[in-house]
């Protein structure tokens with residue numbers, strides 16, 4: 001459903017006019033329902049890749065190549081059709097949920113404002129739909145959460161709200177940029193489990209950006225290893241572990257001693273991270 005071909009991103013220094021190429025002609029494809037992990041060190045171009053897809057690259061940057069979503073080349077589209085595709089088919093889940101939420105709106109209003117069909121609903125129906133969305137992401141005390149402002153909720157709870165909001169628009173492609181990095185380890189596992197479950201339930205494709213090769217291997221069907229703006233290799237978690245094609249991938253794995261301890265099988269593609277299964281309905285105490 002997503003075909004990216006020869007993606008090049010060039011930024012221009014506004015002072016000097018000097019151009020720097022940030023992404024150097026990357027290509028990859030994503031099938032319907034597939035999860036691709038983008039892994040690599042800081043500055044390797046993971047977030048910029050997502051920004052190009054979302055059309056939120058830095059001002060003055062030039063994006064070249066093809067970004068084809070369900071047959072439409074986003075880079076060759078413009079105006080209302082492009083705006084619609086980006087608004088309806090893509091959803092971003094970023095590291096900091098506060099960025100996605102409106103600090104002066106209770107969570108319920110935020111969810112309702114994000115529903116495309118809220119105008120045709122009674123207030124009671126919209127409220128019920130918002131509560132249902134929260135239940136889908138494992139929130140049980142929906143009334144309290146719906147009436148809370150973002151600053152009154154924990155990071156993990158907020159990230160669930162952001163996921164609920166993302167799902168409500170029925171997107172085709174979830175773009176998750178370090179969605180759990182800001183959370184504590186237990187909450188991380190819970191949020192990853194919710195994200196994974198929502199993806200499977202709704203048949204969504206996902207690009208999952210993370211520094212954590214272990215997490216990516218557990219959540220994703222395939223991994224793409226990035227360095228210095230280039231995708232070095234793409235393969236299943238098993239491929240990447242057993243047959244790394246580059247020294248860099250080998251080094252990245254060696255830097256994660258806990259990732260594949262000796263004698264331990266690599267997690268099956270698509271299976272969940274250890275400890276995640278049991279925590280599905282764990283509510284965050286005191287959130």
Ligand SMILES: Nc1ncnc2c1ncn2[C@@H]1O[C@H](COP(=O)(O)OP(=O)(O)OP(=O)(O)O)[C@@H](O)[C@H]1O
Nearest residue numbers: 011022040041042043044045046047048049058211
């Ligand atoms: N606004 C900007 N203008 C110009 N260059 C930028 C801008 N933002 C980031 N870059 C550069 O683009 C490159 C890729 O950055 P990107 O944010 O995609 O890295 P990343 O892989 O997401 O790293 P991290 O893991 O730290 O989030 C880096 O070299 C960075 O310096």
Ligand SMILES: [Mg+2]
Nearest residue numbers: 046047048177
């Ligand atoms: Mg980043």
